[in-house]
Amino acid sequence: MNQYLIDTEFAVQNLFELATSEELQLQALTENLRLKEAEFRVHHWGFQTSDLNDDFSDAYVMVAFGRAAMASQEAERLRGEVATLQASIGTHQHAVQAIAGAILQIAKQGISLFYGSREAAPTGRxxxxxxxxxVIWQARNQSMHYEEGAFGKPVCDLFTKLEQEQGPQFSLVNHPVQNRAKQIIDVLGWSDYGNYMQDMQVLLP
Structure with a gap:
């Protein structure tokens, strides 16, 4: 096996394990957010529909007012929880993209070190x-420079082709200043270290 793949094995394996962990946490947070948003809608509806009509007795109005106040307080509490969950989801999404970008960086660096240029390397599948x-080469460049929002023609051409062939998640127009590394890892089928190695052993024999 290529020495570069041996030397980077531990790091890449850990990156894939970390990516899996982050994905599971992201899924759990997303589901929790869905439940909290549904709960918030119920309490918000309860507050809005509390009937405080002047025609009702004072006792009824007091009870209705109490229910409305409780519903309002609960809705506000849930609003805060929803905001916290949304922030956590954003953090985990950025973490997943960063991990995927690190995997692409290691893959691209191996090609650079071994061949000196992209054109000298085998094409792979x-x-x-x-x-x-x-895909590895240009996606790594996109991941490294996405915050700048300005890419060279090779990056733009590759992502345009990916958008045409693989889906709108690769549109650089619809996803300005967004890292697309995770989407690349997914479309490559690199769900784990073994799948990554299948491609890398062809590129770095």
Missing amino acids: MLGSLPVRD
Whole structure:
């Protein structure tokens, strides 16, 4: 096996394990958010529909007012929980993208070190009409420079082709200044270290 793959094995394996852990946490947070939002809607509806009509007795109005106050307090509490969950989800989404970007960086660095240039490396398998080699190379560049929002023609051309062949998640127009590394890892089928190695052993024999 290529020495670079041996030297980076521990790091990449841990990155995949970390990515899996982050994904599971993200799924749990997303489900929790869905439940909290539903609960909030119930309490918010309860507050809005509390009947305080002047025609009712004082006792009824007091009870209705109490229910409305409790519903309002609960809705506000849940609003805060929803905001916290949304922030946590955003943090985990950024973490997943950063981990995926690190995997692409290691893969691209291996190609650079071993061959010196992209063109000198084998193409690897085809992802639609695109060589995996080129997907790794240009996706790493997008991941490294996404905050700048300005990419060279090779990056733009590759992501345009990915958008056409693989879906709108690769649109750089619809996802400005957004890291697309996780979407790349997914479309490559790199769900674990073993799948990553299948491609890398072809690129770095």
